[in-house]
Amino acid sequence: TQLLEQSPQFLSIQEGENLTVYCNSSSVFSSLQWYRQEPGEGPVLLVTVVTGGEVKKLKRLTFQFGDARKDSSLHITAAQPGDTGLYLCAGRGGSEKLVFGKGTKLTVNP
Amino acid sequence: EAGVAQSPRYKIIEKRQSVAFWCNPISGHATLYWYQQILGQGPKLLIQFQNNGVVDDSQLPKDRFSAERLKGVDSTLKIQPAKLEDSAVYLCASSLTAGGGVANYGYTFGSGTRLTVV
Numbered sequence: 001t002q003l004l005e006q007s008p009q010f011l012s013i014q015e016g017e018n019l020t021v022y023c024n025s026s027s028v029f030s031s032l033q034w035y036r037q038e039p040g041e042g043p044v045l046l047v048t049v050v051t052g053g054e055v056k057k058l059k060r061l062t063f064q065f066g067d068a069r070k071d072s073s074l075h076i077t078a079a080q081p082g083d084t085g086l087y088l089c090a091g092r093g094g095s096e097k098l099v100f101g102k103g104t105k106l107t108v109n110p
Numbered sequence: 111e112a113g114v115a116q117s118p119r120y121k122i123i124e125k126r127q128s129v130a131f132w133c134n135p136i137s138g139h140a141t142l143y144w145y146q147q148i149l150g151q152g153p154k155l156l157i158q159f160q161n162n163g164v165v166d167d168s169q170l171p172k173d174r175f176s177a178e179r180l181k182g183v184d185s186t187l188k189i190q191p192a193k194l195e196d197s198a199v200y201l202c203a204s205s206l207t208a209g210g211g212v213a214n215y216g217y218t219f220g221s222g223t224r225l226t227v228v
């Protein structure tokens with residue numbers, strides 16, 4: 001079974017601060033996706049990374065896929081209260097099944 | 111385009127009762143998924159349909175859970191009888207394709223049904 005470990009589990013910061021959340025596994029993934037989930041809603045896809053070492057930017061969010069395609073990170077610059085939510089990473093492995101991590105719950109205080 | 115529709119949004123039942131959830135995916139999406147998300151955890155795949163056929167139901171507790179996708183469009187997920195540990199959010203998602211070497215399409219999720227078993 002492929003497992004994705006996300007850290008930290010909880011993160012509470014002030015508006016304007018920077019942060020990084022991590023997604024790690026001992027397994028290799030053909031691709032990895034990041035989702036954000038707000039309370040009472042389903043996850044919303046933010047990005048898909050496919051190539052080892054790939055870096056993608058989405059406004060203030062920077063996503064990186066590890067060279068070995070076993071890990072990924074999400075960096076947010078100058079966090080805003082609207083960034084508050086549960087950030088989930090999900091990897092697609094050999095079975096093509098999408099496996100989710102437990103998520104990082106981010107709270108950005110004004 | 112319209113999103114993935116799910117109903118009901120909330121359901122409270124007593125243990126040993128039955129419950130059914132409904133999902134209408136995005137038009138044209140061949141693949142439909144049901145996920146269970148327990149509080150504090152990430153979504154766990156219960157069942158995956160490709161059109162109206164089951165692709166993966168390895169994590170579906172088949173003694174109590176059942177799902178169908180008639181005509182390859184709408185889908186229902188049923189629990190009978192429910193247990194306390196079934197309390198969770200049940201998410202439906204759809205995608206153009208299941209993956210398999212084709213472009214890695216993301217999933218579009220519905221808002222989910224929050225089930226509380228008392």
